Structure formats: C-alpha cells, structure tokens
Amino acid sequence: YWRQRLSWADRIPRARPTVHRWLGNLGDFIGKSPAEVFLVLDRHFRSHDRLFTMRFGSELAIGITHPELVQKVLTHPDCQAKPDLYKVVRLPNGLLAAKHDVWKVHRKTLNSTFNARILESFVPIFNDCTQRLVQRLDHYARSGDRCNILEYISACTLEMISRTSLGGAVFERAGAEQFIANLEVALKTIGVRIFNVFLHIDFIYQFTELYRNEMRAIGICQQFTRKIIQDKREEIARLFDENENGQEQQQESQEQQHRKPQIFIDQLMKMPRTDPSARHFSDEEISDHIYTMIVAGNETSATQLAHTCLLLAMHPDVQAKAYEEVNALVFSPDQEITIELMKGLNYVECVLKEAMRLMPVAPIVGRQNLAEIVLDGHRIPKGSVFLFHFYALHRRKDVWGATADEFDPDRFLPGKGALDGEERHPYSHLPFSGGARGCIGYRYAMMSLKTLLAQILKNYELTTELRYEDIRYEYQISLNLAFPHAVKLRRRSNC
C-alpha cells in the first residue's frame, strides 16, 4: 500500500541507505541526539545536487538542495503552508506556526508593523539595551575571567524584544522574573519535543512530565502577558476617548513622534481605531503574536550574535578590520548608533552575513504544498513536505568555492560574489529563509545586531582559546554550540 501510495516519487533520488524496509530512513534518526540528527540530514543534503526523498514509514519528505529549486519552492504561492511538525510551537495564530489561511491574513496586516519608520523608532531602545550589555560585560574586562557571552547577549535581546513588543516598563512589573524563567522552560520544551517523534503524538505527550512542565510554564507566562494586554486595552481606550481619536498624537512634533517607539502591541490595538477596515485582533491573537515574536526573534538574534563574536575572537585579523571601520564612525563608547551610522557599517554587515552563512541559527525549515507542483519534471502531489537545510546550502562548493568552509567576510564585499564569472544565486544565502514566508523580522534583526556588534567592538577586544576547527554543534530549535561561547574581553585603550 505504501509503495503504491508513494510510487510517484520512484524516479526522484533517495537518501541512502534506507535503513529499514518498512521504516525507510527513520532508522537513521531514531535514538539519535538532535545534534546527530542535524549531521545526518547535513550528509544527505550534501550528497544530492538538486532534490531527493527521505521516507519515514509511510511519509515522505523531499529535501531541496539546489538554490534554483529552493527559490522555486520558497516563492511558490502554493508552497506557503507549514508541515504539521510546527504545531509543537503551540501558537496557532502566530505567523511562525499558523495554518496557511490564518497566516495569509495575519501576515498581510503585520507586514506594516515592521516598516522602516517603525523600525527606526526602535533605535533608542536598541541603543539603551546595548549600553546596558556593554556595562554588564565590563566586569569580565576588569577581572580578565572567561565569559559565556551568549548568556549576556540573550538577556539583552530578550529585553529588546520585550520592550519593542510590550512596552518600556515590562520588566519592572511584578512577576517579570518568573515570566522570564518560565519562558525559558517553555522554549526548551519545544526544542526537546520537536526531535522526539513519539512526543509529536499528543496522546502520548500528554502523559509526560515534559508536558506538565510545559503547561505550568505557559500558564505562568500567559498570566503575566494577559494582564499587560488588559492594561494596554484600557490605556489605549482612554487615550482615544480623551483625545478624540488620538489627536494628542497629531499635536506632537514630528521629531517626537519619530523618536517615540511604536510598540508592537500598541500597533496591533490601535490599527482598527485608526483604520476601520483593519483587523480587530482578539486578546488571544495578540498574545500569540507577541509570543511568536519572542520565540522567533530572541534566541535567534542572541545566538547569531554570540556565534559572530566567537568567530571574531577566533579570527583576530577580521576583528581588527571590523574594529577599524567601527572606530572611524563611532567616536565615543556611548554614542548612539543611528540609522545613518548603521548604513556606513558595511564591513560589520559582511561579518554578520558571513557568520550567518557558516553558522545559521535557523538552519532547517519546512514547507508543505497546497496543490500539485512540478519540480525538475517530477509531479509532486498536494500535501507533500519539503525540507531545506540552509547550513548545507551555505557550504556548497559550487556556489561558495573551495573556501566554502572558511570564515571570510570579504566574500560579501561588492564585486566579490562571483565564482568563475558567474554571479552567486540569490537563494544560496538564506539565514532568514526566503519568499513570502521568510523572516518578517530580518531588518529588525540586522539593525539590532549591527548596533550590538558595533558597540561590543568599540568597547572590547575579544579573544578566545577555542579554535574554529573544534566547533561542535548542539541543535535545539536553533543551531547552538556544544560548549559555551567562552571569550575574554579586553577594554579598548580609547574607551
């Protein structure tokens, strides 16, 4: 029956070896740690040039490896749905895991909350949080001790994302510490569950300790945010009632408006008041969107920056070049990194892009097609699952050359993208995924990461005893390291 049902895939190359006649490739994954699963997938993706299939019992997944096909699937209007696997995120209205019909409506509305004007209004928050991080790190510069820089960056990005999505005083509220601790528990649970096929079955999962801990953590987090949502609703109702549809805002000078952070939760609630045709989000939808931003934006940004810092510490020559650029533009250690200044940080951008190429924090994503599509002449039926492995894509030698595994930000300098006279394919570098369902926060991420990296480099020189060749991965929801991001910090003499 299976063979007949999956016969359409007979002409597509298969991942070898199929470990078991019935289980297919499943045997290759069962009992393996997430890091091992990641490497097995990497091996399969690297050994196929365009596309291949993996069979897990009666289910097939299609691995898409060539940039041309990656582009075709990611941008195909019928391939914007997510496989069932994403349900473990438990945020049915949030963009990351929403079913296609819900996602389509919400994404259209939410795109406007990430426009250039709104992002610019976050610059003071990015800078304020960065200054606090720089101060916290000073302890290590004075003591000379080794520091796990990810821990500090994580606290900083969580503060950024919470302040830009929930408002300034969010961490001063009662219960904030409990909220942070339980958020971490809930996020860790997703990471554990996603790699255990048995825990995907709700019936089994509900009897586990993990499930009970997850529910407890979600309950505590939701209690905290529910109160914020209630208070916000009242505040916005008052604002509009008192000021006849928000005229107070219109009286503010343009400069004031420009600088005032356009908080995400405020945007969602104000939308239907300023535009009657706009969507009215329920409390549950708002809560799902806020958690989705935290889930999708916090650990990704933090881990990506920690990887970048470690790579710079491992490559002093690259660090010196990036510092030179920062030092020429940023005159004092507490200077605000403005939009204009960010635009000048070209080499810093190359460094971030190169770190995202070699160590992409969201290396594997999936899609499902809602109608038949044709790839390389193969008719792929509706409901098929596509997998993308950006880590493997980012190391293709035919795209990135013989030095694909080396850290060399220069390859992103203008004019350096071509290999044998051929320009690099636009879908060969996808740290933020691509197409309509790519990362909504990529500009937010680039702005916050540039601000953070510029100030870290301005204030400190980074060194490490770890070597690039010794990097080993741990894979949860994001691609992390199997050991701490241990760096030493030395205050720059001009700071």
Ligand code: HEM
């Ligand atoms: C370095 C930082 C980041 C990286 C590498 C990253 C990467 C990604 C990737 C690869 C996806 C596609 C996921 C998939 O298809 O399964 C994604 C989606 C998403 N990201 Fe990011 N992201 C980052 C930062 C952020 C930030 C800061 C935010 C929010 C402020 C954010 C919000 C989202 C959301 C909401 C989605 C789902 C989009 C949709 O399905 O329409 N991300 N991100």
